Amino acid sequence: MTALALYGGPPIRTRPFQPWPQSDQTELGALAGVLASRRWGGIHSGSQGEAFERALGEYLDVPHVAVVANGTAGLMIALRALGIQAGDEVVVPAMTYVATATAVSMLGGVPVFADIDPDTHTIDPSSVKVAISEKTRAIIAVHLGGHPADMDRLGLIGADHGLPIVEDCAQSLGATWSGAHTGSLGRVGVFSFASTKNISAGEGGAVVTHDGELAARIASLRDHGRSLGVTGHHSELGWNLRLSEFQSAILRVQLERLDRQLTAKTKGAAFLTSALSSVPGLRPVPADPNPRVTRHGRFSLAFTLDPEAFGNISISSFRAALRAEGIPVVLRDLIACPDEPVYADAASQDHARSRTVSCARARAACKKLVLFGQAAGSGMLLEDPSEVADVVRAVEKIHDNMGQLREAERQRATTCVPSDS
Numbered sequence: 001m002t003a004l005a006l007y008g009g010p011p012i013r014t015r016p017f018q019p020w021p022q023s024d025q026t027e028l029g030a031l032a033g034v035l036a037s038r039r040w041g042g043i044h045s046g047s048q049g050e051a052f053e054r055a056l057g058e059y060l061d062v063p064h065v066a067v068v069a070n071g072t073a074g075l076m077i078a079l080r081a082l083g084i085q086a087g088d089e090v091v092v093p094a095m096t097y098v099a100t101a102t103a104v105s106m107l108g109g110v111p112v113f114a115d116i117d118p119d120t121h122t123i124d125p126s127s128v129k130v131a132i133s134e135k136t137r138a139i140i141a142v143h144l145g146g147h148p149a150d151m152d153r154l155g156l157i158g159a160d161h162g163l164p165i166v167e168d169c170a171q172s173l174g175a176t177w178s179g180a181h182t183g184s185l186g187r188v189g190v191f192s193f194a195s196t197k198n199i200s201a202g203e204g205g206a207v208v209t210h211d212g213e214l215a216a217r218i219a220s221l222r223d224h225g226r227s228l229g230v231t232g233h234h235s236e237l238g239w240n241l242r243l244s245e246f247q248s249a250i251l252r253v254q255l256e257r258l259d260r261q262l263t264a265k266t267k268g269a270a271f272l273t274s275a276l277s278s279v280p281g282l283r284p285v286p287a288d289p290n291p292r293v294t295r296h297g298r299f300s301l302a303f304t305l306d307p308e309a310f311g312n313i314s315i316s317s318f319r320a321a322l323r324a325e326g327i328p329v330v331l332r333d334l335i336a337c338p339d340e341p342v343y344a345d346a347a348s349q350d351h352a353r354s355r356t357v358s359c360a361r362a363r364a365a366c367k368k369l370v371l372f373g374q375a376a377g378s379g380m381l382l383e384d385p386s387e388v389a390d391v392v393r394a395v396e397k398i399h400d401n402m403g404q405l406r407e408a409e410r411q412r413a414t415t416c417v418p419s420d421s
């Protein structure tokens, strides 16, 4: 038995997987074109921004698209355009990137945390029902990891209570639910083009909607509250959250590549899911594909680890051992959103108000989650099965050596030396 790479043994893999984000000469040409044009900013007619908005709208089959500085700004603009004010409650999932909730807080609103469905890790519609109060003004569905939330049930709840559904599509560009794109299903959809997302310009975002009136407010809010009429005067309080022409030009190129990459990632994820199904203790998220998820966005490929099948080692040991074997995996200790200090720690400088209906399942999921793909900053899922097979070898090696990991944990627990890392 060879030693784990964590303890000095030879790693399963030394060659890096494909990087993320990806680019080629096309981005370089697009950037040079913008540079030479001397039109580097502004979203004027004939601009890169306008062309990208049109392309994204066609791709999603949504008539109104506004590019914005980033996904968080997009959420703030969407909520403001919907009329969210200080004290208003917005239901959000207890497991998401914190920006879903902080976007609400930045407007003075109160995020109300609903629990997740333990199978898909997206917001649980039953918990949303419990979360709704007379102060609720909107519901945010997050398509976590690229897996669409249950938009059928959320749509019914929204209609029942007269509440708009905001889709946080930061991780789900390209995903479809019953054949329709995420972002086109709710009242308004928000995308992020940060470095790890499905298309990227380092930073960037977009807000999309079918509603023309809402679209006009969104376009105004990102541009100093400028009215879209002939005067161009400023009719309301707005931000400057525009996107630069360099970013829009890159995003146009990236969008062209998206479907090809999604096809490759779908193949990589299917191979890995099936190959790891023989390893006891690792379960894919979700356990069985939902037929209404007609395409997963594949921001990540998630598994839950049953520590008992791995000799009760901790999830952090498992992740660290995997990383040492040359497999990119998220190393960070994930926590549920209500447990983020900004919401949990009353002594924190910017402690924000929130309300939690339940986060027990979100907490449990965070403690078991093993995340591959862009979430780990890697283009691994784009690779051929012959390359991705190294992940299976690494997991099997850890399984064979779990005694080593357990012993190391036992020794750490009995040593009195404090350790920071």
Ligand SMILES: *Cc1c(COP(=O)(O)O)cnc(C)c1O
Pocket (backbone or CB within 6 Å): 070, 071, 072, 073, 096, 097, 099, 100, 142, 168, 170, 171, 191, 192, 193, 194, 203, 204, 205
């Ligand atoms: C990335 C992300 C955001 C924020 O997008 P930025 O562009 O980083 O501001 C919001 N929600 C989720 C689920 C995300 O993954």
